[in-house]
Amino acid sequence: MKRATFALTLGALAAALTGCNGAAPWVDATTPSPTPTASQRSYGDGAEAPAPTETPEPVVNDLETGSAKRQLDAGAVVADVTYWSDLALDQWTAAAAKPLSLSLSTTITPNDGQGVYxxxxxxTVVPDGGEALPVQEDASTEPHGYLVLSPYSYxxxxxxxxxxxxxxxxxxxxRYEFLVQTTPTSDEYAKQTATDSLTVAIAG
Structure with missing residues (x-):
C-alpha cells in the first residue's frame, strides 16, 4: 500500500509541474499583445514621433536652360519662336521688373510668294493662385502688320x-495674330491665330 501511495504522489507532482509550462489562467493565449500605433511610439524622454512633413512639388520653369524654343501652327503658317530673358532667373523675384524677350519668324506651305504679317x-501674366495682370500687347501700325515670313522676323x-x-x-x-495674303498679288488677307504658354518660376 505504501508503494502505491508513493507512486500516486509522484504522478500528481509531475502533472502539476507540467501544468506550470502553460500560460497563466488569467492570460488569454489567443489574444496577441497590442502593437503601438505611430502616434503612441515615443522617442527619447517620452517625446512623440514628429509628424511627417509634405515636400512641396518642384516648380516648372520653361526658361531654366536659358531659353525656350517653340513651333506653333496657325493654319498654313508655322511660326518658330524663341523666348529668353536678359535678367538672371534667380533675380525673377515677385517685386522685380522681369523682361521676357522673343523672336519670331514664319514659313507657309505652299509658299507661292504670298506675304505673312x-x-x-x-x-497675359497669370500668377499661380492669383488673378491675371493687365494684358500687354504690341499692335503694328503698318497697314497689314509686320512682315514675318522668313527671312524676315519679329x-x-x-x-x-x-x-x-x-x-x-x-x-x-x-497670343499671335497673323494676316496671310491669299495670293502674291491679292489685296485680300486671311487672319490666323497662334497661342502659346510659358511657365516661369519666381525666385523667393
Missing part, C-alpha cells in the same frame, strides 16, 4: 511687373 502680339521684349508676395511661378499666355 504679324498684326498683334500680346502677353523681335520684342515684354516686361512682367510685380506679382503678389508668395507667388511661386507665373504663367505667360502669349
Amino acid at each position: 504679324l498684326q498683334r502680339a500680346s502677353v 523681335s520684342q521684349t515684354f516686361t512682367i511687373g510685380a506679382v503678389p508676395d508668395g507667388t511661386r511661378s507665373v504663367t505667360l499666355q502669349i
Whole structure:
C-alpha cells in the first residue's frame, strides 16, 4: 500500500509541474499583445514621433536652360519662336521688373510668294493662385502688320511687373495674330491665330 501511495504522489507532482509550462489562467493565449500605433511610439524622454512633413512639388520653369524654343501652327503658317530673358532667373523675384524677350519668324506651305504679317502680339501674366495682370500687347501700325515670313522676323521684349508676395511661378499666355495674303498679288488677307504658354518660376 505504501508503494502505491508513493507512486500516486509522484504522478500528481509531475502533472502539476507540467501544468506550470502553460500560460497563466488569467492570460488569454489567443489574444496577441497590442502593437503601438505611430502616434503612441515615443522617442527619447517620452517625446512623440514628429509628424511627417509634405515636400512641396518642384516648380516648372520653361526658361531654366536659358531659353525656350517653340513651333506653333496657325493654319498654313508655322511660326518658330524663341523666348529668353536678359535678367538672371534667380533675380525673377515677385517685386522685380522681369523682361521676357522673343523672336519670331514664319514659313507657309505652299509658299507661292504670298506675304505673312504679324498684326498683334500680346502677353497675359497669370500668377499661380492669383488673378491675371493687365494684358500687354504690341499692335503694328503698318497697314497689314509686320512682315514675318522668313527671312524676315519679329523681335520684342515684354516686361512682367510685380506679382503678389508668395507667388511661386507665373504663367505667360502669349497670343499671335497673323494676316496671310491669299495670293502674291491679292489685296485680300486671311487672319490666323497662334497661342502659346510659358511657365516661369519666381525666385523667393
